[in-house]
Amino acid sequence: MTLFExxxxxxxxxxxPAFIATCSVDGIPNVTVLSQVFRLDxxxxxxxxQFFNKTxxxxxxxxxxxxxxxxxxxxxxYRLELRYERAETQGPLFDAxxxxxxxxxxxxxxxxxxxxxxxxxxxxxxxxKREGFLIPAxxxxxxxxxxxxxxxSELRCLHLVSQRTARAPTLDALLTAxxxxxxxxxxxxxxxxLLPDETGSRLFAVxxxxxxxxxxxxxxxxxxGLIGTVARERRSLRLSNMNSELRYGRAVRASVQATSGxxxxxxxxxxxxxxxxxxxxxxxxxxxDRLMGVLAVESKSALGFDEWDEAFLDIVGNxxxxxxxxxxxxxxxxxxxxxxxxxxxxxxxxxVAAPGPRRRFRFFPSDDCVFVGDEYLIRNLPGRILWxxxxxAVDGGRTDFTNRELRLDASLGLPGLRDNLESRLVLLRxxxxxxxxxxxxxxxxRGHFRLDIACGVELEExx
Amino acid sequence: xxxxxxxxxxxxxVLRAVGVAVGPDRSTLTVYVPAELAARTLANLEDNxxxxxxxxxxxxxxxxxxxxxxxSLRRSRRNERALQERWLAAFAEQxxxxxxxxxxxxxxxxWPSIALELEVRDLFAxxxxxxxxxxxxxxx
Numbered sequence: 001m002t003l004f005e006x007x008x009x010x011x012x013x014x015x016x017p018a019f020i021a022t023c024s025v026d027g028i029p030n031v032t033v034l035s036q037v038f039r040l041d042x043x044x045x046x047x048x049x050q051f052f053n054k055t056x057x058x059x060x061x062x063x064x065x066x067x068x069x070x071x072x073x074x075x076x077x078y079r080l081e082l083r084y085e086r087a088e089t090q091g092p093l094f095d096a097x098x099x100x101x102x103x104x105x106x107x108x109x110x111x112x113x114x115x116x117x118x119x120x121x122x123x124x125x126x127x128x129k130r131e132g133f134l135i136p137a138x139x140x141x142x143x144x145x146x147x148x149x150x151x152x153s154e155l156r157c158l159h160l161v162s163q164r165t166a167r168a169p170t171l172d173a174l175l176t177a178x179x180x181x182x183x184x185x186x187x188x189x190x191x192x193x194l195l196p197d198e199t200g201s202r203l204f205a206v207x208x209x210x211x212x213x214x215x216x217x218x219x220x221x222x223x224x225g226l227i228g229t230v231a232r233e234r235r236s237l238r239l240s241n242m243n244s245e246l247r248y249g250r251a252v253r254a255s256v257q258a259t260s261g262x263x264x265x266x267x268x269x270x271x272x273x274x275x276x277x278x279x280x281x282x283x284x285x286x287x288x289d290r291l292m293g294v295l296a297v298e299s300k301s302a303l304g305f306d307e308w309d310e311a312f313l314d315i316v317g318n319x320x321x322x323x324x325x326x327x328x329x330x331x332x333x334x335x336x337x338x339x340x341x342x343x344x345x346x347x348x349x350x351x352v353a354a355p356g357p358r359r360r361f362r363f364f365p366s367d368d369c370v371f372v373g374d375e376y377l378i379r380n381l382p383g384r385i386l387w388x389x390x391x392x393a394v395d396g397g398r399t400d401f402t403n404r405e406l407r408l409d410a411s412l413g414l415p416g417l418r419d420n421l422e423s424r425l426v427l428l429r430x431x432x433x434x435x436x437x438x439x440x441x442x443x444x445x446r447g448h449f450r451l452d453i454a455c456g457v458e459l460e461e462x463x
Numbered sequence: 464x465x466x467x468x469x470x471x472x473x474x475x476x477v478l479r480a481v482g483v484a485v486g487p488d489r490s491t492l493t494v495y496v497p498a499e500l501a502a503r504t505l506a507n508l509e510d511n512x513x514x515x516x517x518x519x520x521x522x523x524x525x526x527x528x529x530x531x532x533x534x535s536l537r538r539s540r541r542n543e544r545a546l547q548e549r550w551l552a553a554f555a556e557q558x559x560x561x562x563x564x565x566x567x568x569x570x571x572x573x574w575p576s577i578a579l580e581l582e583v584r585d586l587f588a589x590x591x592x593x594x595x596x597x598x599x600x601x602x603x
Contacts, residue, residue, distance in 0.1 A: 016563070017521065021477035023469040031467035031477055031517040032589055033526055054596050064474045068465070075567045077479070114592075132499035133479075134570040244561065248591060251524035255592025278562070302562055 004127035005042050007078065011071045012039045013240040015302050018069035020047070022058035030054045035248045037069055037080075038097065040121065045080065048097050049087065049118045050252075056120070059084035065122060068130070072303065077130035087118035094119045099237055100245075103226045108249035110256065157185040161316050170443070171327040172426045175207035178295075178320055183209060186312070188297040190277070193285075194220070194227060195293040195324075195423040198381050198415050203231055203294060206427045216430045217378065227294050230282040234291060236317070238281045238310045241302045279304035283313045285321035292321045293423075328422045331403070331446055358456035359438060363387045365461065372436045381420075382428040384412050389451045394459055403447045425449075464550075466496055466579070467515035468507035476503045480516070481573040482547035490583055492516070492531070495539055495547055495576040505577065508533045514581050517589060521557040526589035527599070531581040539576040547573040 014036030021031045032055050038046040045067075049056055059065055063084035070077050088094045098116040105114040161181045168174035175193050182188040190210035194203040197219075205218040223232045230237050239245060277298040285292040295317050299305060362371045369379035370386050378386060385406060392398045403421055407414055414421060429441045438455035464480040482495035494516055496504060508514070512533035519526040539547075555568035586599040 016558075017519065017524070019465045019477050019479075019517065019519075021465075021467040021469075021475035021515070023473045023475040025473070027469060027473055027511065027513055028530060029467035029469045029475050029513055029515040031465045031515045031528060032595070033517070033519045033524060033591065035591070050591075051593055051595060062473050064472075066475050066477050068477045068479065072563070075563075075570065079477075081474075130500055132497070132572060135572050137570065247522070247561070248524055251526075251590050252592040254523075254525075255588075255590045255594045258594055 002042065002127065003129065004039075004080070004124050007039070007127070008071055008073065009039075009306055010073055010303050011069060011078065012037055013072070013303065015072035015241045015244060016070040016075070017244070018067055020055055021066045022055050023062055023064065024054075024058050025061040030058055034067065034069075035245070037067060040093070043124050044085070045082065045122050045124060046088075046093060046097065047120045047122065048101060048116055049120050050101065050114060050116060052117065059120075075134060077133040079126075079128050079130055080124055081126040082122035083125055085121045085123050087120050089118050093121075095235075099229065099233055099235060100239065102233075103229045103237065103239065104245050104249040106223070106229060107225050107246060108253050110249060110253055114249065114252050114256075157181075157312065158315065160185045162319060165320055165323045168323070168327070170331065171324065171422050172207075172429065174320075174323055174327050175426070178316075179207055179209040182297065182316070186309075188299075190298040192218075192296050193293055194218075194231075194296065195420065196222075196231070196291060198413075198420055198424075203227065204427060206293075206423050206430070216434065217427060226280050227282050227296050230284050230296075231291060231294050234284045234286060236281065236283040236310060236314055238279070238305055238307075240279050240305065242278050242280060244302070276300055278302040281305050281310050281313055283310075283317035285317050285324060287321045287325040290325070292324045295320065331422050357438075358458055359436065360458040360460065361387075361390055362460045362462050365463065375435060377435050378428060378431045381412065381414070382424045382431070385424065386428055386432075388412065390457060390459055393451055393453060394457055399451045399453070400444065401449055401451065403449075464494070465517045465519075466494060466504060467517065468504050469511070469513060470503075470507050471510050476507055478504045479571075481571065481576055482543075482550040483516075483518075484543075484546060486580070491534060492529075492581055492583060494579045494581065495543065495573070496579060497572050498538070498575045498577050499572060501577050505536065508536060508579065514579070516581075519589070521554075522560050524591055526591070526595075528587045528589040529583050530585040530587070531583045533579060533581050535580040537578050537580075539574075539578045543576075543578065544574055547576060 018034040018037050019031055020034050021029055023029050034047060040046050065082040065084060067080040067082060068077060097119045101114065101116045164177035164181045165174050168177045179191045182191050192205045192208035194205045196203055202219050202221050205216055208216050220228045222228050226237060226239060278301055279299040280296060282294055282296040284294055359372055367379055368383040370377045370383045389401060406412060407419065407421055432439045440452040442450045442452050444450050464483060466478045466480050467475060469475045478496055478500060480494045480496050484493045486492060514531050514533060515528055517526060517528040551569060551571060551573055555565040558568045559565045588597045588599055589595050
């Protein structure tokens, strides 16, 4: 194996900026910063070309280039001698590189401005370590810990995920089991599952782990950011050094504003999840050709995830997508089954005019938004559902409901085929747990549930 | 801070510099490169003297590039070492701001070094984006 082939993958994640030198045909050298060097195979690298710059002009005239780049773990410097071979403007390499750039462009408000022109392929003529770049470390100096995760066997991880998700009785339980298993078996501490809303144009986080109360309910438009782009393109994506990539995007943004000040750029899109995430993977959950949702994990470490993690999550995603679809179909097909005592478990009996504190619920029909007290609770379809349930309980003393009646209620506006009632009920249940534990949606059998109310209820519709 | 040169066959070389000083007349610069890594760069400069120097801030990628011609080349003087140490401390601080340990950056070898004096011919904006490559008028 050559030195180039044996270089650690971390060298190619663009954590520390690399530099490329080229030379014009009239003999003037040029040096510029590179956002990332991609290793294609044993003899090739690919560099992204977003702008037709001097580097590109030079290699078209004179194909020689030299790159200096670094191992971000120990700062070892390497030097590559390259020869420009070709520019790809379509195909799998181009698509993969373009997707990464779309994500950065989307997050930094540069959609359509910052895009891949070509994936430029270079042959590697020589690769060497820059001996003497660093003063050797003292013998007693331990290398820095980069990744605190303890790897376990791939099979064990898959076994745990597979076992737990396959046994989960409901969609809610399945999503909880999935995120728990990912943390327990492989150490992914910050994870979320987002499902499409009824319009298919937005995704909402229905389950999250490692984000406190704020994760569930977070929304993002399809096409926006890493998660939205993964949903639109239906391709998984890993970003290993968000800060560095976003800095690069912001540099372009500043440059765009400086050169064409009047151009209106969109606002930056805040990243969902951790404010200080350094690495992210997002996996589309596909059942046949249908997007069931997106699984996203994050890490605060710049090298938090590698190719293996992405491949592993892809396998998990394939399985989970099928499980989500099955769970939804199962809950739906069982809707006709009557409630049984066993299903209801030991849930306390419902009461509408319960003793204890009174809570005021306000409904804003203009955006189907429900507030409890002065705090936002939920909106859109789950907001309409909650309001219907509360009205039925307060006006008619009714607390037992079925999924079927919600589905048939035209006023709720569920889309016809393939509605997403189950996932919306999961979101409603979780938001209630977090923001208003006096209200609970308790399953009383497949497709049946009860609204338990442990407080006095006051309803106000704000027109 | 990177130094670009090229050989007689127009094959380029890139090398990290470890310090810079602006000349009193503001049209010359002295750039310091680590002697141990400079063999190709020095051979290139002896052949043709063409230089490109790129300054890029790690924290926000703000980048400028200047082009020039070598005026002289010598071993750095002992009293120039302090300047290089200040550069290294500042660079380590920048890397620290983006999440890397100062300790790693402080291991960059800065001594012994070679001082390259050059006359600046052109200055270009090089921050990534559509404005990259724009000549900065009056810059040199």
